[in-house]
Amino acid sequence: MWSVISDCDEVYNYWEPLHLFLYGTGFQTWEYSPIYAIRSYLYILLHYGPAIMLKKIFLNKSSVFITMRCMLGLFNVCAEIKMYEALCSRFGNGIARTYIVLTSLSSGMFIASCAFLPSSFSMSANLFAIAAYINEEWFLAILFTGLSALISWPFAAVLGLPIVLEMLIVQPRKLAFTFCNYALICGSAIVTALIVVDSYYFGKIVLAPLNIVLYNVFSSHGPNLYGVEDVKFYIKNLLLNWNIVIVLIPFAMPFAGLAYVWTRSSPHLVHSVAREMSLIYWKRFLPILFIFLSVILWFAIFFLQPHKEERFLFPVYPLLALLAAVTIDALPRVGTYLLGGRSRCFWQTCVIGYFLIFSVLSISRSAALYRNFFSPMEVYKMLNEHMINYSNRNELYSAKDNITVIHICVGKEWYRFPSSFFLPSGIKNSKNQILVAELNFIKSEFTGLLPKPYMKGSLPEITRIIPTGMNELNREEISRYIDIRQCDFLIDLETLDTTILEPNYAKQTSIWRSVVKKKFLLSSYSHPIDRSFYIPFVTGHNNVFGDYHLLERIRVVHDNITL
Known part of the structure; x- marks a missing residue:
């Protein structure tokens, strides 16, 4: 509920198609053009079921949005509980409790758990898969790995490595046939569902996971068009979202192995328990090794890719907590052996002390994210309230108008739009005239490809139409923009930098008046530590904030004619 939307891909590729299915309008990206078809509508339909029920309960679209985010978080909680129970049964309560504390407080999980993104779904689905693997529930392990890789994100198949190693390498005689059988059943069922659903909505035979692999791996341009970063980008994000957990992860394997050997033989431990150091005993801890290897492989793949996004690390977040929990659980035994x-x-x-430091840093980080960057969502929430008052100004509309489109515009702030769930619709004024809010783009310094509204009509006809002005090269389409003189409202961030295309609209007081404004952190002018963590009574001194405005056009009325 209080987590910010950190990626515009979440809005335009997932919330907008869901809004289309629920309310008949939404923005379309090039990925959903039938020409490219690299996003699956089956993933949207998984969320459509609960969303349509919420639509019947709530009249306000933003309430549907917020409740859906809570349900996404609840899905992750269910996965966490399943993982906790699996860890308790196989590795003991100590590791399980440490794991659940780390994931509950982590600012990384605060961001990822309620995001409407394939990487977040893969994170939760992989948790179910790993929990089933630990419990040796092989069908569920393969099923959830298939759901994670095929419906949400093909690259998440990498995290099924522990299951593959266990069933095909460690126990091939016992489990190889089982693996092939379950993989064939689950894979066939999921692929069939994908082809049926996506072919229906795209109007041609489509297998979206195959298309996204072809685009990302084999196309000449691929995702690098959307920016490249060096390795420091991921290191910084891991430190911010997991802080001191990252330091402990490399020690998970050596500490676990040494701790159990020394627990068996150390004379210094009062509660030492003798254990059979047999192959069967060591197999009990193989999942930790395999999970560790899958995390290393994930890092190797994504750290080496030029195009980097924070969300690409979401699927391994819980596994980082597990490895850190293993280290913490082993630390007293290893330390006691070394020092007596x-x-x-x-x-x-x-x-x-570790728990205290981790807790303080994590809560401070989450609070900073909310305090510094939540204002766009608050401004769009207040847009609904303001539109009710706006609709009752009789001087704004002629009596013959029945439906009036209100143009809400964004320029440089297009990527912080929280979705059409925050756009008012069907508001009636005192004259029984209907107002419909419509988001429009005005030209800014951004020169990439913006999304465009889906065509009006019924499903599946509108998803089958090949939209004009789409390309996979991130090439700007001028047709996306409207003249700013058509805008009734403008949402903009007041910054210290202005250009001809991005002026300070809030200062144009003869044209615009600010009806809502909230503080928003200007990262480039703020101290790196202070902007990353919230410290009461301290943080504000080195941070610079701008005003996030909802601006309303000032209208002049002459002889009952609105100008």
């Missing part, structure tokens, strides 16, 4: 039995209290204190 009397140091046990010291190491237990270190663990408590």
Whole structure:
């Protein structure tokens, strides 16, 4: 509910198609053009079921949006509970409790768990898969891996590595046939559903996961058109979202192995328990090794890609917490062996200190994200309230008008639009005239390809239409823009930098008046530490904020004619 939308891809590629299915309007990206068809409508339909029920409950579209985000978070909670139970049964309560504390407080999970993104769905689905793998529930493990890889994100198949290694390498005689059988059943069912649904909506035979792999791996341009970053981008994001957890992950495997050997033999441990150091005993801990390898492989793949996005790391977030939990659980035993039995209290204190530091940093990070960047959603929420008052100004409309389109415009702030769920629709004024809000783009310094509204009509006809002005080269289409003189409202961030295409509209007081404004952090003018973490009574001194405005056009009325 309080998590910001950090990626415009979430809005335009997922919330907008869902809005189309629910309310008949929404923005279309080039990925949903039948020419390219690299996004699956089946993923949207998975969310359409609960969303249509919420539509019947709530009259306000924004309430549907917020409740859907809560349901996405609830899906992740169910996956976390399943993982917790699996860890308790196989590795003990200590690791399980540590894991659940880390994932509950992590600012990374705060961002990822309620995002309407394939990478977030893959994160939760992979949790179900790994939990089933730990419990040796092979059908569920393969099913959820298939759902993660085929319906949401093909590259998430990499995280099925532990299941493949266990069934085909460790226990081939016992499980190889089972693996092939379940993989064939689950894969066939999911692929059939994908082809049926997407072919219906695109109007031709389509397998979207194949198209996205072909585009990302084999096309001459691929995702690099949307920006490239160096390795520091991911390192910074991991440190911000997981802070000191990252330091412990490399020690998970050596600490786990050494801890259990030393627990068996160390004379310093009061509660030492003898264990059979047999092959069967070590197989019990193989999942930790395989999970560790899958995380390393994931990092190797995505760290080497020029195009980097924070969301690409979402699927491994819970696995990072698991590996850190293993290290924390083993730390007192390893430390006690190295420094002697009397140091046990010291190491237990270190663990408590670790939890305190992690908790403070994580909560501080999450609070900073909300405090610094939540204002766009607040402004769009207040747009609904303001439109009710706006609709009752009788001087704005002639009596013969029945339906009036209100043009809400964005320029440089197009990528912070929280979705059409925040655009008012069907508001009636005192003259029983209907207002319909419509988002439009005005020219800014951005020179890439913007989305465009779906054609009006019924499903599936409108999703089968090949839209004009679409391309996979991120090439700007001038047809997306309207003249700013057509705008009734303008949503804009007041910054210290202005250009001819991005002036300070709030200062144009003869044209615009600010009816809503909220503080928004100007990152480039703020201290890196202060903008990343919220520290009460301290943070504000080195941060610079701009005003996020809802601007209303000032209209002049002469002889009952609105100008």
